[in-house]
Amino acid sequence: MSLLLEGVSHIYGEDTNLAVAALCNINLEIPEGQFIGLIGHTGSGKSTLIQHLNGLLQPSHGKIYFNGKDINEKSFDRKELRSKVGLVFQYPEHQLFEVTVFQDVCFGPKNLGLEQKEVEIRAYKALKQAGVKEEQFYQSPFELSGGQKRRVAIAGVLAMEPRVLILDEPTAGLDPAGRDEILGQIKKLQKETGITVILVSHSMEDVAEYVDRIIVMNKGKIILDNTPKEVFKEYKCLEEVGLAAPQVTYIMESLKEEGFMLSAEVTTIEEAKQEILSCFKK
Amino acid sequence: MLKDITLGQYYQTESLIHRLDPRVKLVGTICYIISLFLVNKIQGYVIALIFLAIIIRLSKVPFKFMVKGMKAILFLLLLTVVFNLFLTPGETLISIWKLTITKEGVRVAMLMAVRLSFLIIGSSVMTLTTTPNHLTDGMEKLLNPLRKLKVPVHEISMMMSIALRFIPILMEETDKIMKAQIARGADFESGNLIKKAKALVPLLVPLFISAFRRANDLAMAMEARCYRGGEFRTKMKPLIYQRADRLAYLILIIYLVICFLAGR
Ligand SMILES: Nc1ncnc2c1ncn2[C@@H]1O[C@H](COP(=O)(O)OP(=O)(O)OP(=O)(O)O)[C@@H](O)[C@H]1O
Ligand SMILES: [Mg+2]
Numbered sequence: 157m158s159l160l161l162e163g164v165s166h167i168y169g170e171d172t173n174l175a176v177a178a179l180c181n182i183n184l185e186i187p188e189g190q191f192i193g194l195i196g197h198t199g200s201g202k203s204t205l206i207q208h209l210n211g212l213l214q215p216s217h218g219k220i221y222f223n224g225k226d227i228n229e230k231s232f233d234r235k236e237l238r239s240k241v242g243l244v245f246q247y248p249e250h251q252l253f254e255v256t257v258f259q260d261v262c263f264g265p266k267n268l269g270l271e272q273k274e275v276e277i278r279a280y281k282a283l284k285q286a287g288v289k290e291e292q293f294y295q296s297p298f299e300l301s302g303g304q305k306r307r308v309a310i311a312g313v314l315a316m317e318p319r320v321l322i323l324d325e326p327t328a329g330l331d332p333a334g335r336d337e338i339l340g341q342i343k344k345l346q347k348e349t350g351i352t353v354i355l356v357s358h359s360m361e362d363v364a365e366y367v368d369r370i371i372v373m374n375k376g377k378i379i380l381d382n383t384p385k386e387v388f389k390e391y392k393c394l395e396e397v398g399l400a401a402p403q404v405t406y407i408m409e410s411l412k413e414e415g416f417m418l419s420a421e422v423t424t425i426e427e428a429k430q431e432i433l434s435c436f437k438k
Numbered sequence: 439m440l441k442d443i444t445l446g447q448y449y450q451t452e453s454l455i456h457r458l459d460p461r462v463k464l465v466g467t468i469c470y471i472i473s474l475f476l477v478n479k480i481q482g483y484v485i486a487l488i489f490l491a492i493i494i495r496l497s498k499v500p501f502k503f504m505v506k507g508m509k510a511i512l513f514l515l516l517l518t519v520v521f522n523l524f525l526t527p528g529e530t531l532i533s534i535w536k537l538t539i540t541k542e543g544v545r546v547a548m549l550m551a552v553r554l555s556f557l558i559i560g561s562s563v564m565t566l567t568t569t570p571n572h573l574t575d576g577m578e579k580l581l582n583p584l585r586k587l588k589v590p591v592h593e594i595s596m597m598m599s600i601a602l603r604f605i606p607i608l609m610e611e612t613d614k615i616m617k618a619q620i621a622r623g624a625d626f627e628s629g630n631l632i633k634k635a636k637a638l639v640p641l642l643v644p645l646f647i648s649a650f651r652r653a654n655d656l657a658m659a660m661e662a663r664c665y666r667g668g669e670f671r672t673k674m675k676p677l678i679y680q681r682a683d684r685l686a687y688l689i690l691i692i693y694l695v696i697c698f699l700a701g702r
Contacts, residue, residue, distance in 0.1 A: 174450065212617050235623065243621040251618040253643035263640065267623030298647070312622055 159186040159209055159241075159320065159352075164218035165376075166204055178204040180376045182218070186354070188319070191346050193363035193384075194356045196373035197398040202356045203246060205373070206322045209354075210241040239268050242318030246325050248309030252297040257288065257308050260297050264316040275315075282315035283308070287341050303334040310338070314345075320352040321345075327362060339366055360388070361402045364423045372399065384423045404428045449566040455497035456567045459683040460576025466690050467564045473697045474553050474560075482701020483552055489693050490560055499566050504559055515554055522547040570602035579677050592668025600656070608649060615644045 166179040178201045186192065196202045207213040208220055211227050211234050220227050227237055245251065254260035261279040270278070283293060286307040292300065297308055310326065323342065327335040339355075343366045346353045357363050363370065363384075370387045372380035374397040380387050387394075391401035391409075408422050408431070418435055422428045455463070474486060494501060528542030565573070578595035585591050616626065619640045626637050 207617065210621060212620060235625070238621055238623055243618075245614065245618045245621070248618065250644055250648060251615055251622075251640075253640045263619075263624075264622040267625070316623065 158188055158223060160184070160221040160224075161208070162219045162221070164205075164208060164215040164220060166201075166208065166213060167216045168204075170216060178376055179208075179215075182376075182378060184371070184378065184381075186320070186352060188352055189350050190352055190369055191343070191367045192352070192354045193360075193367035193370045194354055194373065195358060195360060195363065195370060195399060197358060200373040200397075201376040202358075202373055203324055204376075206243060206324060206354065206356060209320070209322060210238050210243050212243070239316050240318055241320045242313040242316055242322065244310050244313045244321070244323045244326060246328065248312075248326075249297075249302065249305035251309060251312070252305060255296060256294045257297050257300070258283070258293045260308060261311045261315050264312055268316060278315045278317060279311075282311040285314055285341065285345050286311035287337060303330050303338075306330065307338065318351065320354070322354040322356070324356045325358070326355070327357070335362065339363075342366075358399070360394070360400060364388075364402045372397070385421055388423055447565065448569050449499045449503060451498050453496060453498040453567070454682070455493060455563070457682065458567075458686055459677055459679055460568050460572040461580055461677065461679075462683045462686045462690075463564045463568055464573070464576050464580060466686065467561050469690055469694060470560045471557055473694055473701075474556055477697055477701025478549070479701045482697055483556075485693075485697050485700055486556055489697075490556060490563075493563055494559075497563055497567050499563070504562055504566065508555070508558060508562075511558060515551060518554060519547045519551050522550050571599055574599035574602065575673075575677060592671070596668075604649075604652070607652065608645070611648050612641065612645060615641055615648075 161182050161184040164179060164182040164184075165177065168176045168178055182205065194202050194206070204213065208215055211220075211232075214228055222237060222241070225232060227234070252260050254263065258276075258279055261282055262275050265275040265278045288304065288307050288311060292304065292308075297305060300308065306326065310323070313321070321342070326338055326342070330338065339362070342353060342355070345351070355363055355367060360370075367384060370380070370382065370384050371378055372387060372394065379397065380390060380393065388401040388405045391405055394401055402423065404422060404425055404427075408418055408428060411432070412418050416435055417438075418431055422431050470486070470489075473482075477483065477486070494504070523539055523543045524537050526540055526543035526546050528540035530538050531541050531544065532539045568576075574595045577598070578591055581589070581591045581595070620626070624637060624640055626634070626641070629637065
């Protein structure tokens with residue numbers, strides 16, 4: 157289930173005088189099973205890029221391949237693609253419409269033409285995976301809090317059992333506890349099922365703990381694409397484009413400048429703690 | 439798909455016509471429409487065409503862009519032409535089965551087609567060169583005398599500007615929700631009419647909810663800024679006629695006179 161982008165560009169409003177080049181010449185390979193963080197400043201083209209991955213937007217130039225097949229070919233089965241590449245939009249709670257939470261989550265699998273029984277099994281599983289409490293299953297989705305709605309909306313996509321799960325800022329507007337919980341659940345799911353996850357965010361801090369690869373975008377281009385450790389080493393470059401490495405990186409850098417013998421290979425607070433403790437023990 | 443509708447949409451660029459006072463453009467459009475219905479000789483239409491062509495040229499809006507908006511009402515135009523062609527009584531030209539085309543019919547049909555397309559293009563020039571806010575501002579000021587007759591002019595124009603303001607927002611919202619549901623496997627295109635109507639539920643429910651939420655937020659925001667209706671409200675940028683506007687009125691009058699003299 158690999159995705160391959162070749163020279164993809166996207167221009168909004170191409171034949172008006174307000175044309176915006178949102179993506180320029182993106183080349184990208186996304187193999188199966190990776191947990192990827194897609195990071196960029198506001199307006200850098202993240203949302204535009206991910207909408208190409210399940211065929212919601214067509215590139216102005218370039219090609220996108222899913223398992224070696226061009227997804228914008230006429231004969232390509234888009235519906236199949238959309239069941240394999242699940243996309244959770246920014247503020248997904250705005251897409252809820254059903255009478256109960258459970259029915260809303262059933263919407264996706266039902267559209268896949270599955271049997272009622274299978275639909276319900278999937279919905280139940282997805283709600284559990286997204287961390288929705290059982291007593292909320294038969295409530296109206298509009299009575300839930302923002303964070304709970306978010307989980308329901310994520311479950312709505314999980315119920316389609318995609319092989320690639322893309323989440324556009326799933327934690328925007330949530331408190332730190334809610335954020336860690338949702339991201340933790342997604343990480344767990346990814347480990348258990350081996351799906352590919354692409355997590356869009358504009359905060360390094362959010363994703364550093366979870367991802368194995370970070371793609372940094374700026375003005376429609378990919379400027380860095382590497383493991384978190386390597387990306388954070390370029391923190392000067394990140395600052396130039398209005399981003400920042402996690403705070404631990406800065407602390408470790410300062411400590412090193414003060415002459416402490418620390419390794420640079422630290423990305424999370426937990427690792428930093430271990431590193432500093434072991435330094436003092438020496 | 440929704441973006442193809444250009445009728446009533448603003449086209450942003452810098453031009454003489456864009457800078458005119460919205461009142462001039464409103465009055466001008468109304469006068470132009472009246473002139474179209476007053477003249478009935480070919481010379482009159484030639485003058486109307488030249489006038490329109492000059493205005494379009496000055497507005498710097500690509501003609502292609504205007505024609506794109508025309509497509510939406512092409513059907514209406516055709517319908518009018520066909521009805522007039524066949525249903526006008528008079529001297530018979532051709533008769534096929536029960537349908538007859540009369541000499542008068544051809545004339546009226548052609549007249550209607552020309553009038554309608556000039557009318558539509560003429561008024562779209564106004565909307566393409568004036569922001570909705572400006573337009574309602576101009577309308578409010580023009581209708582101001584009606585206040586004496588207890589017509590709630592300010593309220594009407596406020597409602598209009600809010601409605602106009604919400605159109606692009608709701609279009610964007612529709613687009614977003616549609617995409618989100620398509621990503622969940624929704625299908626808005628295939629199937630028969632009933633199936634299509636049913637498929638709209640996942641789109642309309644969130645759309646209505648978001649419209650209500652936005653309306654609520656807006657009302658709250660207006661209240662928080664002490665909005666109390668039109669009474670004693672001053673404007674940051676009041677509409678004041680400039681030299682170009684007076685000149686435009688003069689040109690308009692000249693056009694009307696020529697059109698009237700040549701076209702009657
Ligand atoms: N529907 C649209 N029509 C025209 N331009 C658009 C549209 N959507 C996005 N853009 C433009 O494309 C560029 C990239 O937008 P995009 O939504 O992909 O950014 P983003 O990285 O997701 O930002 P954010 O972090 O704010 O979500 C922006 O300059 C934006 O103005
Ligand atoms: Mg975005």
